[in-house]
Amino acid sequence: MCKPFLKWAGGKGQLLEKLNALYPQELINGEIDIYIEPFVGGGAVLFDVLQKFKVKKAVIIDLNKELINCYRCIKEDVHELINQLETLQEKLHSLNIDEQAKIFLEIRKKYNTIKLNGNYDFEKAADFIFLNKTCFNGLYRVNSKGEFNVPFGRYKKPLICDRANLTEIHNLLQKVDIFYGDYSECKKHIHDKTFVYFDPPYRPITQTQSFVGYSKNGFNDDNQKELSYLVRELSERGAKVMLSNSDPKNSKPDDNFFDELYKDFSIKRINARRMINCQADKRGNVTEIIVTNSVC
Numbered sequence: 001m002c003k004p005f006l007k008w009a010g011g012k013g014q015l016l017e018k019l020n021a022l023y024p025q026e027l028i029n030g031e032i033d034i035y036i037e038p039f040v041g042g043g044a045v046l047f048d049v050l051q052k053f054k055v056k057k058a059v060i061i062d063l064n065k066e067l068i069n070c071y072r073c074i075k076e077d078v079h080e081l082i083n084q085l086e087t088l089q090e091k092l093h094s095l096n097i098d099e100q101a102k103i104f105l106e107i108r109k110k111y112n113t114i115k116l117n118g119n120y121d122f123e124k125a126a127d128f129i130f131l132n133k134t135c136f137n138g139l140y141r142v143n144s145k146g147e148f149n150v151p152f153g154r155y156k157k158p159l160i161c162d163r164a165n166l167t168e169i170h171n172l173l174q175k176v177d178i179f180y181g182d183y184s185e186c187k188k189h190i191h192d193k194t195f196v197y198f199d200p201p202y203r204p205i206t207q208t209q210s211f212v213g214y215s216k217n218g219f220n221d222d223n224q225k226e227l228s229y230l231v232r233e234l235s236e237r238g239a240k241v242m243l244s245n246s247d248p249k250n251s252k253p254d255d256n257f258f259d260e261l262y263k264d265f266s267i268k269r270i271n272a273r274r275m276i277n278c279q280a281d282k283r284g285n286v287t288e289i290i291v292t293n294s295v296c
Contacts, residue, residue, distance in 0.1 A: 001051055002168035005074070006067075006129065007138025008042030010202060012244070015288075016048050018270045023049075024195055024240035024294045030054045032240065033193040037061070038183035039200050040071070049195075050172045058176045059189050064140075066128050068180040069116055073125040075178065078170035084126035085161035092134070093157050104134055104152040112147040133160045184230055192238030200227055202246040203257065205286070221257070228261045235265075235293040243291040250286050262291045 004011060012019060026032050027049070033056045035049045040060040050058060062068050073081050088107075092100055111127045132138060135150040143149045179185060186196060201219035224245075231241050243262075247269055248255035259267060269287045 002047055002165050002172065004042035004044050004047065005162065005166055005169055006042045006070075006132045006140075008044075009139060010199065011042040012044040012199065013042075015270065015272055016044060019045065019242075019244075019290070020048070020052075022242065022268060022290050022292055022294075024242075024292070026193070026240055027053050027055075027195050031193060032195045033057070034059065034189060034191070034195070036186050036189055036194060036196045038186045038196070038198060041067070041199060043071075045197050045199070046176075047169070047172060049197075050175070055195075056175070059179065059186065060176055061179045061181055061183060061185050063180070063182060065116055065180055066124060067140075068178060069119070069121055070125045070128055071173065071176075071178045073120050073122050074166060074170050075173035075176065076120050077122070078166050080122050081125055081129075082161060082163050082166055084122055085129060085166075086163075088126060088130045089160040092130075092160065097154060097156065100134070101152045101154070104131070107131065108148060130160055133158045183227065187230070187234070190234055190237055190239050194234075194239040196234055196239055196241050198227065198231065198241070198243040200224070200243075200245065202244075202288075203248065205246045205248055205250045205252075224257075225261065231262070231291070231293075232264075241291075241293050245289050245291070247287040247289050258289050258291070266292045266294065268292070 004013060024032070030053070032053070035046070035055045035058040037043075037046050037058070038061045040046060040062045043060070046058060046060060049055065060071065092103060095103065107127050107130060111124070111131060114124065116124055131148060131150070132140065134153055134155065136153040138153075139150045141148070141150050183198065183200070190196070200223075203221065203224055231243055235241050245258060248257050268290045270290055271285055272288045273285055
Protein backbone atom coordinates (compact mmCIF):
# COMPACT_ATOMS: atom_id res chain seq x y z
CA MET A 1 0.00 0.00 0.00
CA CYS A 2 1.47 3.35 -0.97
CA LYS A 3 1.35 6.31 1.39
CA PRO A 4 1.48 10.11 1.02
CA PHE A 5 4.77 11.37 -0.40
CA LEU A 6 4.63 14.50 1.77
CA LYS A 7 4.22 15.38 5.41
CA TRP A 8 1.10 17.54 5.57
CA ALA A 9 -0.58 19.44 8.39
CA GLY A 10 -3.98 17.89 8.94
CA GLY A 11 -3.06 14.77 6.96
CA LYS A 12 -5.58 11.97 7.40
CA GLY A 13 -3.27 8.97 7.55
CA GLN A 14 -3.96 8.41 11.25
CA LEU A 15 -7.73 8.60 10.73
CA LEU A 16 -8.20 6.30 7.75
CA GLU A 17 -9.73 3.46 9.75
CA LYS A 18 -12.31 5.83 11.25
CA LEU A 19 -13.01 7.48 7.91
CA ASN A 20 -13.45 4.08 6.27
CA ALA A 21 -16.33 3.41 8.65
CA LEU A 22 -18.02 6.58 7.37
CA TYR A 23 -17.48 6.11 3.65
CA PRO A 24 -20.78 5.88 1.74
CA GLN A 25 -22.11 2.37 1.21
CA GLU A 26 -22.23 3.07 -2.52
CA LEU A 27 -18.41 3.35 -2.55
CA ILE A 28 -18.05 0.05 -0.70
CA ASN A 29 -20.53 -1.64 -3.06
CA GLY A 30 -18.62 -0.48 -6.16
CA GLU A 31 -21.39 1.89 -7.26
CA ILE A 32 -19.25 5.05 -7.28
CA ASP A 33 -17.68 5.94 -10.63
CA ILE A 34 -15.78 9.10 -9.72
CA TYR A 35 -13.94 10.09 -6.53
CA ILE A 36 -13.24 13.82 -6.14
CA GLU A 37 -11.01 15.55 -3.59
CA PRO A 38 -11.01 19.37 -3.94
CA PHE A 39 -8.46 20.03 -1.12
CA VAL A 40 -6.15 17.14 -1.90
CA GLY A 41 -3.19 18.09 0.31
CA GLY A 42 -1.05 15.06 1.11
CA GLY A 43 -3.53 12.69 -0.52
CA ALA A 44 -3.97 10.07 2.26
CA VAL A 45 -7.68 9.60 1.54
CA LEU A 46 -7.11 9.72 -2.23
CA PHE A 47 -4.61 6.86 -2.07
CA ASP A 48 -6.82 4.94 0.35
CA VAL A 49 -9.84 5.12 -1.95
CA LEU A 50 -7.87 4.29 -5.11
CA GLN A 51 -6.29 1.22 -3.54
CA LYS A 52 -9.39 -0.19 -1.84
CA PHE A 53 -12.28 0.58 -4.16
CA LYS A 54 -13.07 0.20 -7.87
CA VAL A 55 -13.68 3.79 -8.91
CA LYS A 56 -13.28 4.43 -12.62
CA LYS A 57 -11.40 7.68 -12.14
CA ALA A 58 -10.55 10.37 -9.62
CA VAL A 59 -10.30 14.15 -9.75
CA ILE A 60 -8.05 16.17 -7.43
CA ILE A 61 -7.99 19.95 -7.10
CA ASP A 62 -5.92 22.32 -4.99
CA LEU A 63 -5.10 26.03 -4.87
CA ASN A 64 -1.46 25.29 -4.05
CA LYS A 65 0.23 25.49 -7.48
CA GLU A 66 3.45 23.92 -6.27
CA LEU A 67 1.60 20.97 -4.74
CA ILE A 68 -0.36 20.39 -7.94
CA ASN A 69 2.90 20.59 -9.89
CA CYS A 70 4.26 17.75 -7.72
CA TYR A 71 1.29 15.51 -8.46
CA ARG A 72 1.57 16.27 -12.17
CA CYS A 73 5.29 15.51 -12.26
CA ILE A 74 4.83 12.20 -10.43
CA LYS A 75 2.09 11.23 -12.88
CA GLU A 76 3.98 12.37 -15.99
CA ASP A 77 7.54 11.13 -15.40
CA VAL A 78 8.27 9.81 -11.92
CA HIS A 79 11.77 8.64 -12.93
CA GLU A 80 12.89 12.19 -13.74
CA LEU A 81 11.65 13.35 -10.34
CA ILE A 82 13.29 10.41 -8.56
CA ASN A 83 16.63 11.18 -10.23
CA GLN A 84 16.55 14.77 -9.00
CA LEU A 85 15.46 13.77 -5.48
CA GLU A 86 18.19 11.13 -5.18
CA THR A 87 20.79 13.71 -6.19
CA LEU A 88 19.53 16.09 -3.50
CA GLN A 89 19.42 13.30 -0.92
CA GLU A 90 22.97 12.10 -1.63
CA LYS A 91 24.29 15.66 -1.38
CA LEU A 92 22.50 16.35 1.90
CA HIS A 93 23.57 13.09 3.55
CA SER A 94 27.22 13.79 2.73
CA LEU A 95 27.22 17.00 4.82
CA ASN A 96 27.33 17.79 8.53
CA ILE A 97 24.29 19.40 10.14
CA ASP A 98 25.53 22.99 9.78
CA GLU A 99 26.34 22.46 6.11
CA GLN A 100 22.90 20.90 5.66
CA ALA A 101 21.30 24.01 7.15
CA LYS A 102 23.15 26.17 4.64
CA ILE A 103 21.99 24.00 1.71
CA PHE A 104 18.44 24.11 3.03
CA LEU A 105 18.45 27.92 3.06
CA GLU A 106 19.95 28.06 -0.44
CA ILE A 107 17.24 25.76 -1.84
CA ARG A 108 14.50 27.61 0.04
CA LYS A 109 15.68 30.91 -1.44
CA LYS A 110 15.82 29.40 -4.93
CA TYR A 111 12.39 27.84 -4.47
CA ASN A 112 10.88 31.21 -3.51
CA THR A 113 12.64 33.07 -6.32
CA ILE A 114 11.99 30.81 -9.30
CA LYS A 115 8.43 30.69 -10.60
CA LEU A 116 6.83 27.53 -11.91
CA ASN A 117 7.78 26.79 -15.50
CA GLY A 118 4.74 25.20 -17.16
CA ASN A 119 2.70 22.25 -15.92
CA TYR A 120 5.67 19.93 -15.32
CA ASP A 121 8.47 21.75 -13.50
CA PHE A 122 10.54 18.86 -12.13
CA GLU A 123 13.16 21.04 -10.45
CA LYS A 124 10.45 22.94 -8.56
CA ALA A 125 8.76 19.67 -7.60
CA ALA A 126 12.03 18.18 -6.31
CA ASP A 127 12.75 21.32 -4.28
CA PHE A 128 9.19 21.24 -2.89
CA ILE A 129 9.60 17.66 -1.65
CA PHE A 130 13.14 18.33 -0.39
CA LEU A 131 11.94 21.29 1.69
CA ASN A 132 8.98 19.33 3.01
CA LYS A 133 11.23 16.49 4.18
CA THR A 134 13.90 18.72 5.73
CA CYS A 135 11.98 21.68 7.16
CA PHE A 136 10.86 21.94 10.78
CA ASN A 137 8.10 19.43 11.58
CA GLY A 138 7.23 18.91 7.91
CA LEU A 139 5.15 22.07 7.93
CA TYR A 140 4.00 23.79 4.76
CA ARG A 141 3.48 27.46 5.50
CA VAL A 142 3.77 30.59 3.40
CA ASN A 143 3.87 34.25 4.36
CA SER A 144 1.71 37.08 3.00
CA LYS A 145 3.91 37.22 -0.12
CA GLY A 146 3.31 33.54 -0.79
CA GLU A 147 6.90 32.61 0.16
CA PHE A 148 7.69 29.36 1.94
CA ASN A 149 9.18 30.41 5.28
CA VAL A 150 9.52 27.32 7.49
CA PRO A 151 12.97 26.93 9.10
CA PHE A 152 15.36 23.97 8.80
CA GLY A 153 14.36 20.90 10.84
CA ARG A 154 17.88 19.69 11.69
CA TYR A 155 17.19 16.01 10.94
CA LYS A 156 20.38 13.96 10.45
CA LYS A 157 19.53 11.82 7.42
CA PRO A 158 15.91 12.37 6.40
CA LEU A 159 14.44 10.15 3.70
CA ILE A 160 13.91 12.55 0.81
CA CYS A 161 13.40 10.03 -1.98
CA ASP A 162 11.26 6.94 -1.42
CA ARG A 163 11.65 5.41 -4.87
CA ALA A 164 9.24 2.49 -4.34
CA ASN A 165 6.48 4.64 -2.89
CA LEU A 166 6.75 7.30 -5.58
CA THR A 167 6.59 4.61 -8.27
CA GLU A 168 3.40 3.15 -6.76
CA ILE A 169 1.86 6.62 -6.60
CA HIS A 170 2.78 7.19 -10.24
CA ASN A 171 0.82 4.07 -11.17
CA LEU A 172 -2.23 5.13 -9.14
CA LEU A 173 -2.26 8.63 -10.63
CA GLN A 174 -2.74 7.32 -14.16
CA LYS A 175 -6.51 7.34 -13.53
CA VAL A 176 -6.49 10.74 -11.79
CA ASP A 177 -7.25 14.09 -13.41
CA ILE A 178 -5.21 16.82 -11.68
CA PHE A 179 -6.35 20.45 -11.58
CA TYR A 180 -5.07 23.68 -10.10
CA GLY A 181 -7.97 25.80 -8.89
CA ASP A 182 -10.62 26.65 -6.35
CA TYR A 183 -12.61 23.87 -4.69
CA SER A 184 -15.77 24.97 -6.51
CA GLU A 185 -14.22 23.63 -9.74
CA CYS A 186 -15.39 20.21 -8.62
CA LYS A 187 -18.95 21.09 -9.72
CA LYS A 188 -17.95 20.37 -13.32
CA HIS A 189 -17.41 16.69 -12.55
CA ILE A 190 -20.45 15.85 -10.42
CA HIS A 191 -23.15 13.29 -11.11
CA ASP A 192 -25.13 10.85 -8.98
CA LYS A 193 -22.34 8.25 -8.92
CA THR A 194 -19.78 10.62 -7.43
CA PHE A 195 -18.18 10.67 -3.98
CA VAL A 196 -16.64 14.00 -2.93
CA TYR A 197 -14.40 14.40 0.12
CA PHE A 198 -13.70 17.93 1.38
CA ASP A 199 -10.79 18.50 3.77
CA PRO A 200 -10.47 22.30 3.85
CA PRO A 201 -8.09 24.31 6.02
CA TYR A 202 -9.50 23.79 9.50
CA ARG A 203 -11.31 26.46 11.46
CA PRO A 204 -9.07 27.55 14.39
CA ILE A 205 -10.36 26.14 17.69
CA THR A 206 -8.79 28.89 19.83
CA GLN A 207 -8.22 32.61 19.47
CA THR A 208 -4.46 32.08 19.19
CA GLN A 209 -4.53 29.12 16.84
CA SER A 210 -4.47 30.53 13.33
CA PHE A 211 -2.49 28.11 11.19
CA VAL A 212 -4.14 28.30 7.77
CA GLY A 213 -0.88 28.87 5.96
CA TYR A 214 -1.28 26.47 3.06
CA SER A 215 -1.86 29.53 0.88
CA LYS A 216 -1.35 33.25 1.44
CA ASN A 217 -5.10 33.95 1.43
CA GLY A 218 -6.18 31.80 4.37
CA PHE A 219 -9.67 30.35 4.94
CA ASN A 220 -12.02 32.22 7.27
CA ASP A 221 -15.57 31.67 8.56
CA ASP A 222 -17.12 33.22 5.47
CA ASN A 223 -15.16 30.72 3.35
CA GLN A 224 -16.41 27.89 5.59
CA LYS A 225 -19.99 29.06 5.03
CA GLU A 226 -19.51 29.31 1.26
CA LEU A 227 -18.15 25.77 1.27
CA SER A 228 -21.22 24.55 3.14
CA TYR A 229 -23.45 25.96 0.40
CA LEU A 230 -21.53 23.93 -2.17
CA VAL A 231 -21.74 20.79 -0.02
CA ARG A 232 -25.52 21.24 0.10
CA GLU A 233 -25.72 21.84 -3.66
CA LEU A 234 -23.72 18.69 -4.48
CA SER A 235 -25.83 16.65 -2.08
CA GLU A 236 -29.00 17.88 -3.76
CA ARG A 237 -27.54 16.81 -7.12
CA GLY A 238 -27.19 13.25 -5.84
CA ALA A 239 -23.48 13.12 -5.01
CA LYS A 240 -22.24 11.46 -1.83
CA VAL A 241 -20.26 13.95 0.25
CA MET A 242 -17.96 13.85 3.25
CA LEU A 243 -16.26 16.79 4.98
CA SER A 244 -13.71 17.01 7.78
CA ASN A 245 -13.07 19.96 10.06
CA SER A 246 -12.01 20.96 13.54
CA ASP A 247 -14.48 20.67 16.40
CA PRO A 248 -15.02 24.09 18.05
CA LYS A 249 -16.30 22.30 21.14
CA ASN A 250 -12.72 21.33 22.02
CA SER A 251 -12.27 24.79 23.47
CA LYS A 252 -15.81 26.20 23.54
CA PRO A 253 -18.50 23.65 24.43
CA ASP A 254 -21.25 26.09 23.41
CA ASP A 255 -19.78 26.83 19.97
CA ASN A 256 -22.26 25.31 17.49
CA PHE A 257 -20.75 26.80 14.33
CA PHE A 258 -20.57 23.55 12.38
CA ASP A 259 -23.58 21.95 14.09
CA GLU A 260 -25.71 24.79 12.78
CA LEU A 261 -23.96 25.01 9.40
CA TYR A 262 -24.55 21.33 8.70
CA LYS A 263 -27.72 20.74 10.74
CA ASP A 264 -29.35 18.81 7.87
CA PHE A 265 -26.40 16.41 7.57
CA SER A 266 -24.99 13.62 9.67
CA ILE A 267 -22.25 14.92 11.99
CA LYS A 268 -19.90 12.51 13.76
CA ARG A 269 -17.17 13.43 16.22
CA ILE A 270 -14.04 11.33 16.13
CA ASN A 271 -10.86 11.36 18.21
CA ALA A 272 -7.71 12.56 16.50
CA ARG A 273 -4.18 13.47 17.45
CA ARG A 274 -2.88 16.82 16.30
CA MET A 275 0.65 15.95 15.13
CA ILE A 276 1.90 19.29 13.79
CA ASN A 277 2.14 22.28 16.11
CA CYS A 278 5.04 24.59 16.85
CA GLN A 279 4.45 24.00 20.59
CA ALA A 280 4.96 20.40 21.69
CA ASP A 281 2.50 20.71 24.57
CA LYS A 282 -0.25 21.66 22.11
CA ARG A 283 0.05 18.35 20.25
CA GLY A 284 -2.45 15.89 21.63
CA ASN A 285 -5.87 14.31 21.43
CA VAL A 286 -8.76 16.39 20.16
CA THR A 287 -12.06 15.67 18.48
CA GLU A 288 -12.75 16.48 14.85
CA ILE A 289 -16.05 16.52 13.00
CA ILE A 290 -16.95 14.40 9.98
CA VAL A 291 -19.98 15.59 8.03
CA THR A 292 -21.72 13.22 5.61
CA ASN A 293 -24.98 13.04 3.73
CA SER A 294 -25.11 9.27 4.34
CA VAL A 295 -26.59 7.57 7.38
CA CYS A 296 -23.72 5.70 9.02
